[in-house]
Amino acid sequence: MAKKPVRFHLNGSEKAVFVEDGQNLLDMLRRGIGDLTPKYGCGQGTCGTCTVLIDGEPHLSCLTLAETVEGRQLTTTAGLASGNRLHALQAAFMEGFAAQCGYCTPGMLMAAKALLDRNPNPSRQEVVEAISGNICRCTGYEPIINAILEAAKSGDARHYG
Amino acid sequence: MIEFRKEYFADERDDNLNEIGKPTQRQDALGHVTGRSPYYDDHLFDGLLHIRCVRSPHHHARVRRIDTSEADRMPGVVRIVLGKDVPQNLNTLLSLLDFGLDDEPLISEKKVSYKGEPVAAVIAESDRAARDAVAKVRVDWEELPAVFDVEDAVKPGAPVVNEIYPGNLFVYHGKYDHQKLRFGDVEAGFRQADRIIEGRYQMSPIEQAPTETCGAIAAPETNDRYVVYTSTQALFFSLDTTSKLLKMPSNRLHFIGGTVGGGFGGKVDSLHEPMAVLGTVLTGRPCKYMFDREEEMQVGAPRGAERWYIKDGVMNDGRIVARKFIGYFDSGAYTRLSSYAIIKGVGHLPGPYTIPNVYADVYCVFTNRTPATAMRGFGITGVDFAIEAHMDKISYEVGVDPIELRILNAYRDGDMKAHRRLAKNTALIECCQVAAEKAKWPLSRQAQQASSLRDGGGARAEMPPHTAIDHNGAVTGFTAGSYARGNKKPGQAQPVSMPQMPRHETAPVTPRYEPAARPQPQPAPVATQPAPPPPAQTAADARRTRFSSISGLRRR
Numbered sequence: 044m045a046k047k048p049v050r051f052h053l054n055g056s057e058k059a060v061f062v063e064d065g066q067n068l069l070d071m072l073r074r075g076i077g078d079l080t081p082k083y084g085c086g087q088g089t090c091g092t093c094t095v096l097i098d099g100e101p102h103l104s105c106l107t108l109a110e111t112v113e114g115r116q117l118t119t120t121a122g123l124a125s126g127n128r129l130h131a132l133q134a135a136f137m138e139g140f141a142a143q144c145g146y147c148t149p150g151m152l153m154a155a156k157a158l159l160d161r162n163p164n165p166s167r168q169e170v171v172e173a174i175s176g177n178i179c180r181c182t183g184y185e186p187i188i189n190a191i192l193e194a195a196k197s198g199d200a201r202h203y204g
Numbered sequence: 205m206i207e208f209r210k211e212y213f214a215d216e217r218d219d220n221l222n223e224i225g226k227p228t229q230r231q232d233a234l235g236h237v238t239g240r241s242p243y244y245d246d247h248l249f250d251g252l253l254h255i256r257c258v259r260s261p262h263h264h265a266r267v268r269r270i271d272t273s274e275a276d277r278m279p280g281v282v283r284i285v286l287g288k289d290v291p292q293n294l295n296t297l298l299s300l301l302d303f304g305l306d307d308e309p310l311i312s313e314k315k316v317s318y319k320g321e322p323v324a325a326v327i328a329e330s331d332r333a334a335r336d337a338v339a340k341v342r343v344d345w346e347e348l349p350a351v352f353d354v355e356d357a358v359k360p361g362a363p364v365v366n367e368i369y370p371g372n373l374f375v376y377h378g379k380y381d382h383q384k385l386r387f388g389d390v391e392a393g394f395r396q397a398d399r400i401i402e403g404r405y406q407m408s409p410i411e412q413a414p415t416e417t418c419g420a421i422a423a424p425e426t427n428d429r430y431v432v433y434t435s436t437q438a439l440f441f442s443l444d445t446t447s448k449l450l451k452m453p454s455n456r457l458h459f460i461g462g463t464v465g466g467g468f469g470g471k472v473d474s475l476h477e478p479m480a481v482l483g484t485v486l487t488g489r490p491c492k493y494m495f496d497r498e499e500e501m502q503v504g505a506p507r508g509a510e511r512w513y514i515k516d517g518v519m520n521d522g523r524i525v526a527r528k529f530i531g532y533f534d535s536g537a538y539t540r541l542s543s544y545a546i547i548k549g550v551g552h553l554p555g556p557y558t559i560p561n562v563y564a565d566v567y568c569v570f571t572n573r574t575p576a577t578a579m580r581g582f583g584i585t586g587v588d589f590a591i592e593a594h595m596d597k598i599s600y601e602v603g604v605d606p607i608e609l610r611i612l613n614a615y616r617d618g619d620m621k622a623h624r625r626l627a628k629n630t631a632l633i634e635c636c637q638v639a640a641e642k643a644k645w646p647l648s649r650q651a652q653q654a655s656s657l658r659d660g661g662g663a664r665a666e667m668p669p670h671t672a673i674d675h676n677g678a679v680t681g682f683t684a685g686s687y688a689r690g691n692k693k694p695g696q697a698q699p700v701s702m703p704q705m706p707r708h709e710t711a712p713v714t715p716r717y718e719p720a721a722r723p724q725p726q727p728a729p730v731a732t733q734p735a736p737p738p739p740a741q742t743a744a745d746a747r748r749t750r751f752s753s754i755s756g757l758r759r760r
Contacts, residue, residue: 080239145236146465
């Protein structure tokens with residue numbers, strides 16, 4: 044199978060990788076780059092666990108061809124914190140008990156970040172819509188919705204570690 | 205929001221429940237929000253191989269022949285594994301606790317009993333190569349009639365789902381085709397009752413649907429060991445099952461788990477770890493065996509469906525004097541944990557109520573459905589749904605307020621339960637009172653003043669004067685050996701002589717097993733057990749030990 048070079052920015056760093064025909068972005072990020080924060084949940088675009096941002100917009104990496112990110116800016120949960128300083132969303136998720144098993148959390152954080160970046164003061168309904176493509180089986184969503192609203196309100200990053 | 209009502213049992217605990225009711229940060233929360241928590245699939249190995257299974261498209265079929273010749277030649281295929289490659293290809297999950305006979309192969313050889321049952325596993329350089337090769341494995345199937353309903357499955361002439369249990373019923377303790385509970389005499393109780401109220405309750409199977417699919421990665425380690433990263437919820441089940449199926453001492457297995465992307469019970473079945481280690485043993489390379497989403501939903505074991513028949517003898521004032529259960533658990537094609545769920549469920553009957561005559565026959569039935577397993581309170585949740593729906597039905601038919609009906613029949617401290625232990629630490633009455641208060645549901649003065657601490661025990665602590673026993677469903681020819689004690693070889697836990705098991709509808713056979721001695725097993729039901737003394741209000745406040753550990757010591 045022919046391999047094709049792809050160059051892009053991941054969380055601000057320049058990356059270059061060879062991708063295979065038909066390889067999806069999730070597989071390329073996890074196995075090709077080693078960024079394990081996007082997770083596999085369904086491989087068919089129904090669970091949102093693999094959500095990443097491409098030029099600031101949320102995308103399902105399991106349904107995105109890896110070669111299509113040539114020249115784009117990608118953001119994953121690995122790029123949310125700066126050093127030991129957590130992003131406001133991460134801090135709110137911790138303090139609001141919005142993560143239980145944690146498997147959906149990276150996808151939720153990406154969907155929430157995309158929302159807050161374009162709408163810093165969302166209504167509850169807008170939060171619900173923003174995460175409507177992300178499945179959580181543990182929390183029942185309420186703590187997640189509250190954490191996103193809390194992060195929007197505080198806007199604070201917190202220091203951990 | 206947690207609200208404490210310590211006033212109810214104010215004299216019982218002198219501590220302030222230091223942790224309960226206060227938020228405590230999870231130790232893994234930082235890993236979760238940074239995406240650094242190490243799930244099994246987050247372990248990367250150079251040269252990782254991928255395992256995908258050839259699965260049955262049929263619910264029930266014989267395997268005439270498996271032709272892997274074309275698949276063997278596919279690019280990227282390293283090895284195709286068949287049932288004969290599994291060193292000990294028959295197991296039951298609880299065999300290490302001496303509970304049940306080995307009845308399930310890791311990879312089926314001759315027959316499949318549910319849709320999705322694996323008959324071969326392809327190990328390949330990539331997931332895609334494995335999938336392509338799976339499509340090229342040719343299986344010559346002979347489709348067999350299938351049975352999907354628990355009561356159809358136990359009728360004479362039903363297709364035999366699981367050859368180890370030819371009657372399609374799990375055998376308890378080598379002796380009975382169902383789990384029994386006998387306490388008092390329900391038939392006498394029915395005669396004494398003002399009315400009989402019956403109900404039938406049917407639950408559906410429920411898929412746990414964790415966001416992380418089940419799986420495991422195995423790799424050769426130093427010192428001739430294998431390391432296994434797994435999503436299991438039951439690390440030692442998985443370790444021991446792998447050790448048994450692969451005939452490999454467990455000190456050669458280094459299992460790493462603990463970070464589970466949602467389980468809810470569905471990650472205890474230990475299907476992936478033995479397969480991943482087997483792949484690694486056969487190829488010498490790291491192997492991953494992981495359900496995709498479709499497999500998780502179709503092949504992954506759900507909470508089993510349950511069917512319950514409840515027949516109650518009820519007095520006109522709402523007191524329940526007799527309760528009879530006939531229950532059917534749909535175990536699917538193999539035992540897994542259903543037989544255990546029934547033991548747990550029967551210990552829970554008749555629910556949190558003091559009823560002097562209780563009877564239960566509960567069957568663990570094999571059908572051609574996906575094998576069932578654990579999920580959140582399994583064994584209890586289904587029958588509790590049935591019991592509480594039935595309580596509402598009684599309330600409606602007798603004309604007693606539903607909450608008052610529960611308070612009237614609730615067990616109280618010191619009452620004898622059907623499993624022959626005195627009730628302790630009961631609080632159903634208080635829960636009902638708080639629920640009514642929250643819902644602004646009016647309760648009578650008497651119900652408001654009832655207490656779990658009062659009016660229990662005494663005559664209500666007595667064993668029934670007579671317990672009606674029977675030997676319905678006794679079976680012969682089943683060994684009750686012990687894998688753990690080593691007095692039988694694993695995999696030889698076969699019935700001594702095959703289909704001799706009488707169906708449960710057949711007449712009682714001569715008992716060859718005396719149930720554990722009951723206090724005064726009277727020859728005939730002369731007097732019926734009277735209704736429990738009505739829980740009248742008394743001033744006596746018996747100070748009993750309520751909070752106690754399993755060992756019976758008071759915890760302070």
